[in-house]
Amino acid sequence: MQNKKNMPLTSQRGDAMPLSPIRKLVPLADKAKARGIKVYHLNIGQPDLKTPQVALDAIRNIDRKILEYSPSDGIKSLRTKLAGYYHRFNIDVTEEDIIITTGGSEAVNFAFMSCLDPGDEIIVPEPAYANYTAFAIAAGAVIKPVFSSIEEGFALPPIQKFEEMITPRTKGILICNPNNPTGYLYTRSEMNQIRDLVRKYDLYLFSDEVYREFCYTGAPYISAFHLDGIEENVVLFDSVSKRYSECGIRIGALVTKNKQVRQNVMKFCQARLSPPLLGQIAAEASIDTPQEYMLEMYNEYVERRKYLIDGLNRIPGVYSPIPMGAFYTVARLPVDDSDRFCAWLLTDFEYNGETIMMAPASGFYTTPDIGRDEVRIAYVLDKEDLKKAIVILQKALEVYPGRK
Amino acid sequence: MQNKKNMPLTSQRGDAMPLSPIRKLVPLADKAKARGIKVYHLNIGQPDLKTPQVALDAIRNIDRKILEYSPSDGIKSLRTKLAGYYHRFNIDVTEEDIIITTGGSEAVNFAFMSCLDPGDEIIVPEPAYANYTAFAIAAGAVIKPVFSSIEEGFALPPIQKFEEMITPRTKGILICNPNNPTGYLYTRSEMNQIRDLVRKYDLYLFSDEVYREFCYTGAPYISAFHLDGIEENVVLFDSVSKRYSECGIRIGALVTKNKQVRQNVMKFCQARLSPPLLGQIAAEASIDTPQEYMLEMYNEYVERRKYLIDGLNRIPGVYSPIPMGAFYTVARLPVDDSDRFCAWLLTDFEYNGETIMMAPASGFYTTPDIGRDEVRIAYVLDKEDLKKAIVILQKALEVYPGRK
Numbered sequence: 001m002q003n004k005k006n007m008p009l010t011s012q013r014g015d016a017m018p019l020s021p022i023r024k025l026v027p028l029a030d031k032a033k034a035r036g037i038k039v040y041h042l043n044i045g046q047p048d049l050k051t052p053q054v055a056l057d058a059i060r061n062i063d064r065k066i067l068e069y070s071p072s073d074g075i076k077s078l079r080t081k082l083a084g085y086y087h088r089f090n091i092d093v094t095e096e097d098i099i100i101t102t103g104g105s106e107a108v109n110f111a112f113m114s115c116l117d118p119g120d121e122i123i124v125p126e127p128a129y130a131n132y133t134a135f136a137i138a139a140g141a142v143i144k145p146v147f148s149s150i151e152e153g154f155a156l157p158p159i160q161k162f163e164e165m166i167t168p169r170t171k172g173i174l175i176c177n178p179n180n181p182t183g184y185l186y187t188r189s190e191m192n193q194i195r196d197l198v199r200k201y202d203l204y205l206f207s208d209e210v211y212r213e214f215c216y217t218g219a220p221y222i223s224a225f226h227l228d229g230i231e232e233n234v235v236l237f238d239s240v241s242k243r244y245s246e247c248g249i250r251i252g253a254l255v256t257k258n259k260q261v262r263q264n265v266m267k268f269c270q271a272r273l274s275p276p277l278l279g280q281i282a283a284e285a286s287i288d289t290p291q292e293y294m295l296e297m298y299n300e301y302v303e304r305r306k307y308l309i310d311g312l313n314r315i316p317g318v319y320s321p322i323p324m325g326a327f328y329t330v331a332r333l334p335v336d337d338s339d340r341f342c343a344w345l346l347t348d349f350e351y352n353g354e355t356i357m358m359a360p361a362s363g364f365y366t367t368p369d370i371g372r373d374e375v376r377i378a379y380v381l382d383k384e385d386l387k388k389a390i391v392i393l394q395k396a397l398e399v400y401p402g403r404k
Numbered sequence: 405m406q407n408k409k410n411m412p413l414t415s416q417r418g419d420a421m422p423l424s425p426i427r428k429l430v431p432l433a434d435k436a437k438a439r440g441i442k443v444y445h446l447n448i449g450q451p452d453l454k455t456p457q458v459a460l461d462a463i464r465n466i467d468r469k470i471l472e473y474s475p476s477d478g479i480k481s482l483r484t485k486l487a488g489y490y491h492r493f494n495i496d497v498t499e500e501d502i503i504i505t506t507g508g509s510e511a512v513n514f515a516f517m518s519c520l521d522p523g524d525e526i527i528v529p530e531p532a533y534a535n536y537t538a539f540a541i542a543a544g545a546v547i548k549p550v551f552s553s554i555e556e557g558f559a560l561p562p563i564q565k566f567e568e569m570i571t572p573r574t575k576g577i578l579i580c581n582p583n584n585p586t587g588y589l590y591t592r593s594e595m596n597q598i599r600d601l602v603r604k605y606d607l608y609l610f611s612d613e614v615y616r617e618f619c620y621t622g623a624p625y626i627s628a629f630h631l632d633g634i635e636e637n638v639v640l641f642d643s644v645s646k647r648y649s650e651c652g653i654r655i656g657a658l659v660t661k662n663k664q665v666r667q668n669v670m671k672f673c674q675a676r677l678s679p680p681l682l683g684q685i686a687a688e689a690s691i692d693t694p695q696e697y698m699l700e701m702y703n704e705y706v707e708r709r710k711y712l713i714d715g716l717n718r719i720p721g722v723y724s725p726i727p728m729g730a731f732y733t734v735a736r737l738p739v740d741d742s743d744r745f746c747a748w749l750l751t752d753f754e755y756n757g758e759t760i761m762m763a764p765a766s767g768f769y770t771t772p773d774i775g776r777d778e779v780r781i782a783y784v785l786d787k788e789d790l791k792k793a794i795v796i797l798q799k800a801l802e803v804y805p806g807r808k
Binding site: 008009010011012013014015017018019020022023024026044046047048049050051055056059060061062064065066067068069070071072102103105106109113114115116117118120131134135138139140171172202203204232233245246247248249250258260261263264265267268270271272273274275276277278279282 | 412413414415416417418419421422423424426427428430448450451452453454455459460463464465466468469470471472473474475476506507509510513517518519520521522524535538539542543544575576606607608636637649650651652653654662664665667668669671672674675676677678679680681682683686
């Protein structure tokens with residue numbers, strides 16, 4: 001029997017969870033706003049584009065009398081429609097292969113919970129989306145990073161680097177393509193190398209492809225489902241958040257042809273009963289978004305990307321590779337520590353009553369003490385705001401005490 | 405380096421997850437429906453009552469142009485309004501103490517993840533809501549059950565039974581009040597005993613109080629927050645699902661005055677970015693549901709409860725205690741195995757082209773092989789349907805081959 005211990009302790013797991021690099025500075029931003037300062041949000045992938053009218057109309061015209069539970073794997077008509085959407089990208093899946101999740105986040109969470117045991121390892125090129133780490137910690141799994149460098153535009157590291165990291169505990173490889181945070185788009189050759197390794201060691205290939213609509217260079221988008229011979233190994237993460245500018249509805253999907261994985265994932269789905277009903281209604285309608293909307297959005301991001309990258313690379317000491325997809329870039333800044341710089345921008349700097357919020361890149365690396373002079377910038381603001389943000393960054397770097 | 409292993413293996417954790425007793429028979433029910441049989445759903449706490457008009461109107465009148473992320477802890481105006489709602493029940497919390505979650509389910513999940521490490525134990529009176537087990541497995545925690553008996557109407561077992569189970573790994577006690585699945589409402593005296601034990605060993609008191617609006621006997625609802633001296637130990641789970649018949653919107657809350665717990669929970673909140681926006685809009689409006697709606701709903705459940713319990717106890721061999729709250733009862737049936745009986749009802753029985761679906765109680769017990777002759781029945785159907793369901797149960801028991 002234990003003694004009285006004065007206060008319940010929180011979990012070591014919880015204590016070990018990192019603060020989100022995307023959101024940890026929010027309290028500082030709130031304080032800046034309270035001081036009357038306008039903050040341009042380059043920290044989070046929250047597009048400023050309007051949600052498609054068809055989605056808003058579906059919500060406004062809802063004729064249900066009871067907002068009841070939906071099936072644990074999602075409304076069937078949504079799954080069927082999503083399968084049709086994937087067919088447009090030559091992803092050959094049926095509604096049976098699709099499980100609707102509460103955002104792409106839950107797809108990651110349930111995949112890790114269903115496929116990985118405590119101590120199991122997954123190999124991930126870094127920098128990587130920070131919340132993979134959070135969900136790995138929740139599952140007790142270990143992320144083994146393979147370093148990709150800004151000098152090489154964050155291309156896939158040599159596949160030998162991945163192979164060297166394989167141990168008896170390795171259960172999978174995780175990629176994000178097009179990549180968040182780097183904007184890199186994996187080539188056919190790189191994807192084939194991953195495929196061969198996955199096949200050789202019979203690993204899971206967790207593939208986060210939520211940015212597939214955002215590919216800017218004419219290079220093809222290669223889905224993990226386009227790779228022959230590893231159909232049962234692929235677990236795809238998807239989300240409607242980014243492509244229809246509806247991050248708040250929390251609708252994503254886990255797609256896999258591996259029945260055993262689906263059966264395990266479904267247990268977690270049943271435990272949380274069902275994904276959000278209203279979001280599913282909006283998501284289903286969104287799949288009918290007119291092509292003009294998608295094209296307009298695409299053109300807008302093409303321009304923003306050019307505008308941002310040109311602007312960044314014109315600031316003395318700043319370097320950004322040219323991202324090929326998604327709507328982020330990881331840029332190198334002439335600063336001592338981007339965590340400190342990003343906080344300083346919110347606590348000690350303003351230019352004409354305005355400042356910017358960026359995500360320090362340290363949170364996207366698993367290896368300690370790298371990326372300390374890098375930031376992730378989301379180009380989710382219109383060109384006028386991006387222009388102001390670039391000026392603010394330039395002015396800030398001129399006076400930042402930790403300038404290198 | 406590992407050898408090729410033919411197929412990736414799912415996780416032992418996932419394999420260990422139980423199928424939900426509430427949903428595991430759904431495939432059989434679907435097949436029965438496909439054969440043209442009408443199935444009355446007594447298995448799931450999905451009320452048939454209309455969602456309040458104010459909630460539906462809030463959704464229909466939504467005037468947002470972008471369905472964007474909300475704050476990770478939920479929209480502030482919702483949290484403020486919820487604090488006001490709790491004040492009506494003499495629960496003295498502020499919006500700072502409230503974190504909005506994706507259903508009550510996520511509140512349970514994040515509490516376990518934030519407070520419990522693998523191997524940590526929580527003591528739970530059984531039978532208990534089955535998904536606690538699922539979330540405990542996800543967190544690697546261990547549920548230590550204390551048996552409560554149908555003969556005593558599922559009252560709190562003697563507090564000594566709890567104290568005997570305390571080990572150095574015990575981190576908390578979990579109660580559900582009013583109780584799902586039993587309908588039991590803990591008395592002031594029982595709650596004080598729990599309080600004393602929680603204080604003596606400085607444990608967490610996880611308190612699921614989503615059914616507080618459903619108390620039928622005039623006995624008071626005692627919240628964990630009504631107990632003096634353990635304010636920092638209480639982690640309350642709440643949900644708008646049941647009281648406003650809007651289970652599908654997936655909005656719940658985790659409420660605690662323990663700042664350290666909130667800080668840890670917020671890391672999990674940030675990892676999943678935000679709770680559902682549309683659901684939050686509906687939930688906020690729901691708090692203004694007119695008193696007439698609440699009263700009408702209450703009276704409806706009072707009648708259904710009387711109707712169901714009277715009906716059950718009139719069937720030869722069937723026994724149900726009188727539930728004091730929530731909208732469930734655990735009844736004893738004269739059958740060999742309620743899992744087999746509930747499946748048989750869907751696969752081999754019909755009465756005038758109709759049958760019923762119930763949740764076998766085995767899934768609500770952690771101890772193996774108890775409750776095998778019990779079922780959980782949710783009285784979420786109108787009296788006409790309940791009447792038919794009771795007749796079907798009676799007719800089925802007359803011919804069930806495993807009748808005892």
